[in-house]
Amino acid sequence: MKTYILATQNRDKIKEFKNKLGAAICLKTLDDYPNIPDVLEDGTTLEENALKKAREINAFTGLPAIADDTGLEVDALDGAPGVYSSRFAGESASYQDNVIKLLNELKGLKMEQRSARFRTSIAFVDSREAWSVHGSVEGFILEHPKGEDGFGYDPVFYYEPLQKTFSELDLDTKNTISHRGKAIDAFIHKLKELNQI
Numbered sequence: 796m797k798t799y800i801l802a803t804q805n806r807d808k809i810k811e812f813k814n815k816l817g818a819a820i821c822l823k824t825l826d827d828y829p830n831i832p833d834v835l836e837d838g839t840t841l842e843e844n845a846l847k848k849a850r851e852i853n854a855f856t857g858l859p860a861i862a863d864d865t866g867l868e869v870d871a872l873d874g875a876p877g878v879y880s881s882r883f884a885g886e887s888a889s890y891q892d893n894v895i896k897l898l899n900e901l902k903g904l905k906m907e908q909r910s911a912r913f914r915t916s917i918a919f920v921d922s923r924e925a926w927s928v929h930g931s932v933e934g935f936i937l938e939h940p941k942g943e944d945g946f947g948y949d950p951v952f953y954y955e956p957l958q959k960t961f962s963e964l965d966l967d968t969k970n971t972i973s974h975r976g977k978a979i980d981a982f983i984h985k986l987k988e989l990n991q992i
């Protein structure tokens with residue numbers, strides 16, 4: 796089985812990747828390389844950031860690298876926080892700080908004015924090639940968090956077809972319908988096309 800490195804320190808993302816990809820490939824993560832330098836995410840798009848992370852981690856480890864960059868786009872905020880989703884409430888903001896800021900910014904807006912989507916770009920870089928795939932999912936931002944599972948903005952992201960927030964879904968269900976789940980499906984499809992798995 797071929798070994799890849801997932802260029803993230805985010806444990807929640809790692810769980811979702813392993814849930815879908817675990818059987819098909821051997822997946823290392825940045826936890827296996829404690830001294831690896833941080834990648835500065837200074838791109839203006841999710842795709843740029845994902846490719847940058849994958850390039851730098853491939854160069855450092857020599858392993859084929861996979862990187863995910865994800866953002867929440869809220870229509871009433873003209874697409875913010877988008878590429879800044881992890882630092883919406885400041886550089887070292889927690890998931891909860893970011894959710895509180897988001898709810899404050901949307902105060903007073905009706906449900907139909909609270910439309911949003913998650914977008915994920917997944918990049919792949921090895922010594923021969925670099926490419927990326929994408930996934931997105933539409934929803935609405937609730938006025939109050941609901942549910943215990945998931946991470947980040949999941950407790951306020953309402954997915955209308957199931958009438959639940961992403962935090963009310965188990966991992967398998969979230970991974971079937973989510974931005975990241977769809978991007979991982981596209982990623983597996985492309986690896987198969989390239990005879991990499």
Ligand code: ITT
Binds near residue numbers: 805865948
């Ligand atoms: P890496 O760059 O190390 O992969 P990160 O936490 O910085 O991890 P991103 O920049 O891709 O990840 O994600 C930005 C933020 O978007 C993240 O901090 C979460 O708050 C949120 N987020 C990402 N994926 C999410 C998901 O599936 N559900 C809810 N929120 C998510």
